[in-house]
Amino acid sequence: xxxxxxxxxxxxxxxxxxxSETASPLLEIRxxxxxxxxxxxxxxxLKFKRGKIVREQKYVHxxxxxxxxxxxxxxxxxxxxxxxxxxxxxxxVMGLLHPSSGEIRYDGQRIDDLSHKxxxxxxxxxxxxxxxxxxxLNPRMTIQQTLEEPIRLHHPDWSAQRVKQQVAEVMASxxxxxxxxxxxxxxxxxxxxxxxxxxxxxxxxxxFIVADEPISALDVSIQAQVLNLLMEAQQQRNLTYLFITHDxxxxxxxxxxVAVMYLGRVCEVAPTxxxxxxxxHPYTQALMSAIPRLEDDRPQHIRLEGEVPTPVNLPSGCVFxxxxxxxxxxxxxxxxxxxxxxxxxxxxxxxxxxxxxx
Numbered sequence: 046x047x048x049x050x051x052x053x054x055x056x057x058x059x060x061x062x063x064x065s066e067t068a069s070p071l072l073e074i075r076x077x078x079x080x081x082x083x084x085x086x087x088x089x090x091l092k093f094k095r096g097k098i099v100r101e102q103k104y105v106h107x108x109x110x111x112x113x114x115x116x117x118x119x120x121x122x123x124x125x126x127x128x129x130x131x132x133x134x135x136x137x138v139m140g141l142l143h144p145s146s147g148e149i150r151y152d153g154q155r156i157d158d159l160s161h162k163x164x165x166x167x168x169x170x171x172x173x174x175x176x177x178x179x180x181x182l183n184p185r186m187t188i189q190q191t192l193e194e195p196i197r198l199h200h201p202d203w204s205a206q207r208v209k210q211q212v213a214e215v216m217a218s219x220x221x222x223x224x225x226x227x228x229x230x231x232x233x234x235x236x237x238x239x240x241x242x243x244x245x246x247x248x249x250x251x252x253f254i255v256a257d258e259p260i261s262a263l264d265v266s267i268q269a270q271v272l273n274l275l276m277e278a279q280q281q282r283n284l285t286y287l288f289i290t291h292d293x294x295x296x297x298x299x300x301x302x303v304a305v306m307y308l309g310r311v312c313e314v315a316p317t318x319x320x321x322x323x324x325x326h327p328y329t330q331a332l333m334s335a336i337p338r339l340e341d342d343r344p345q346h347i348r349l350e351g352e353v354p355t356p357v358n359l360p361s362g363c364v365f366x367x368x369x370x371x372x373x374x375x376x377x378x379x380x381x382x383x384x385x386x387x388x389x390x391x392x393x394x395x396x397x398x399x400x401x402x403x
Contacts, residue, residue: 074147104357123303174259182238250282316389
């Protein structure tokens with residue numbers, strides 16, 4: 046167990062809320078892709094090759110055909126190495142980035158193609174906590190102004206007294222002292238700023254929160270406090286989380302389900318206990334083996350061979366085949382899709398489908 050998870054366990058946080066048993070998910074992501082151009086403007090794309098002028102376009106394939114469902118009341122954790130597309134998924138879900146293709150539905154309504162005005166009612170229901178608490182707060186606004194701004198935006202008919210009352214209530218709920226209101230963001234530590242960022246997200250009473258690595262910039266002891274705060278808010282407010290993180294040991298205690306990403310694709314999705322007890326995808330197995338454990342009989346760390354591919358030039362077939370010890374010719378030419386497993390999860394792996402991995 047990592048130091049973060051140890052501190053988290055010692056804080057004796059309540060168990061996360063259980064996902065509600067509903068037929069339709071709160072959030073549905075279907076075939077979403079996001080590509081970023083590296084080619085510049087039209088003139089920069091023109092190249093002179095073999096006596097001809099040709100147009101070259103290069104793209105970063107950040108996410109490639111992501112399919113995910115998030116049920117009401119659960120905490121879906123998305124994990125993977127840096128550059129796998131986790132944060133791009135989070136920002137695309139929130140509408141900060143427009144998907145290159147695919148669909149995103151919230152409570153049954155497609156939202157990725159809505160105009161800014163049509164999306165406003167969903168802005169109140171969906172809020173985001175950003176990774177860097179030093180950059181996510183406006184340095185020119187006091188904490189009181191920071192917390193009042195989203196309330197005034199989404200509830201223009203509320204009186205000034207009601208707005209201040211709402212701010213006071215949300216500050217108290219996350220452990221912010223009342224005298225913080227007149228101070229500015231630079232006067233607080235990283236943990237205090239992240240509490241303020243959480244309070245801002247909760248100020249409009251959302252039902253869904255995207256937390257993009259909200260603890261990675263914090264000290265270990267502060268990480269435990271912030272995680273406890275997020276879980277308490279989930280229980281008290283019946284929140285649904287999309288939680289982006291690197292720390293698998295934290296995921297083990299926080300998440301209801303886990304989605305593992307590699308090079309812009311989801312390679313495995315499973316309930317948290319299932320994933321940690323029996324990871325199916327070779328990449329997930331390698332990630333699990335890298336978690337520091339105190340037990341003497343823990344499995345040997347799996348060292349992946351091969352060169353890490355680039356999202357600019359994606360490999361054909363399964364994006365993991367160049368580092369996978371189970372890859373065959375089918376893996377090199379055919380992209381795997383998520384298939385259901387007998388333990389309630391999903392995995393995108395030809396070797397698992399064919400029974401080459403037990």
